[in-house]
Amino acid sequence: MTFWELYGQKLIAAIGVHFLYVLTAVSIGFIVALALGIFLSRVPGIAKVVIPLISVFQTIPGIVFIALLFLWLGMVPAAAVAALAIYAVFPILKNTYVGLLSVPDSLLEAARGCGMSKMQSLFEVELPLATPSIIGGLRMSTVYTVSWAVLASMIGLGGLGEFIYIGIATNNNALIIAGAVPSGIMAIALSLLIDFVKKKMTHAPAKEVASE
């Protein structure tokens, strides 16, 4: 029996599960981070306290946090997704916050002076200008989450981590590679995809005009 015949089905399922973990975790993380980032950029007083705290929090190893969440929520996929989502929040949150703060004051004043409401200024000037920074954070989060998802599945919730975990336990190199290579490819592919989207988005205004 070849490796493929033996593990092929399982591997594809594992890739699927892994990808689903990443997708849900990053999506949730992105929405939370964007909202939080916008909020923090409006209230500098709170941001001054929260942003350094987040940096400290980020240094806690993911595995510790995942283990804690398992103790609390039990061995359910939701626990893994929640843990991954929380970790996905940090890079996006930080980049959103920094991106919004780096919009020059002169543009904020111009936006106000042109009679834009706060919302219009946010959505038409500040967020578009912070977009490259935000997407940069998204890319970082995605790549991290692909590797963190390996940790989550090592505790027994499927995904590519399972292959690596069993491979190490049974001294089976083929299994380790079968788990490691697809997750590596997934990280690189997603990173390239996001870069592509970023390029598209920063060119977007030109197209919009052309179609008018």
Add this chain to the structure above:
Amino acid sequence: MIEFRNVSKSYGKDLVLDNLSFEIKEGQFAVLIGQSGCGKTTTLKSINRLIEPDSGHIFVGGKDISQADPVKLRRSIGYVIQQIGLFPNMTIAQNIGVVPKRLKYEKSEILRITRELMNMVGLSYEEYGHKYPSELSGGQQQRIGVLRALAASPSIVLMDEPFGALDPMTRNTLQEEIIRLHKKLNKTFVFVTHDMDEALKLADVIIFMDSGHILQMATPEEMLENPASDLIRSFMGKRVADSSPVHLTVADFMRPDPISVYKSRSVRECTAIMARRNIDSLLIKNDDDTYAGVITVNGIKKSGKTTGPIGELPISQNAVSYVGEDAAEAFDKLLNSDNDYVVALNEDNTIAGIVTKTSMARAMADALWGGDAS
């Protein structure tokens, strides 16, 4: 059109606007000028409520703006800033259309306005409309900045040192353009600058501010002729009315400290001085420093004397003027006498200077073109 009534504003302990009251009339080009920190920018930004005064009222078109919705108010008032502030994520056309879009103009109408405005400043819509601000030069960008302020045809346009960051050539061109736009559009412009040349060039009325007060509010001509304080005078620099030809006195025209000798000097010494200084006459003074007369090379020759004190020679009398006299009189004396110069005397009859045709011309040039013309 715009009226300030007892407006005050302070930041902490600093009083930026101190009970300010003034009125700008409809269609005027008003220029706010003063040193940095004098409150000119605060005044400007109070008009579209980017800054809220602590007390007092501001009326625009007869309405108290503190009762207006600030967002709506700003859409009805054009605003241009020094940093230009075009939105880099929008094209030139989108930037110009920002306010009309907020006011829900039809797309076709926005396009028409954008084309028309761009034509007015010589930037074709076809060439520049779809470009991004970063693709334009600073001068072109600020033209667009001005157009953005004009797009929704506001009756008031506020400009905060709009040309301050541009090079002198570009600034000059844009000043010409803004004058043209003002004449053509018949809007009220309020313009902040710290450059008196710019103020004199653009303004219908100049509002000179210092530490939250108005020192003087006047037309450029009035301010030039009668600056209300030394600070304004110093801002005007060499342009100020002191040197306006009408009020010039002999003191302004004379060449001070001419070469003069006491009567007791010897003839030989005097000829030596004349030779060395390359002049053909000397002013002679009495022992008490009062003016005695003039001796010329010809006079010495005619007398035939080469020794003895110069005072014993026949001294000729030039036309004299006193320093406080009107320059025009001295000028007449100079033209009507055979002398090359008129002697200018102080009140105590000591010598102050001489008025020559050259010194006269130089003083005229100074008055007309400023001190660096010499």
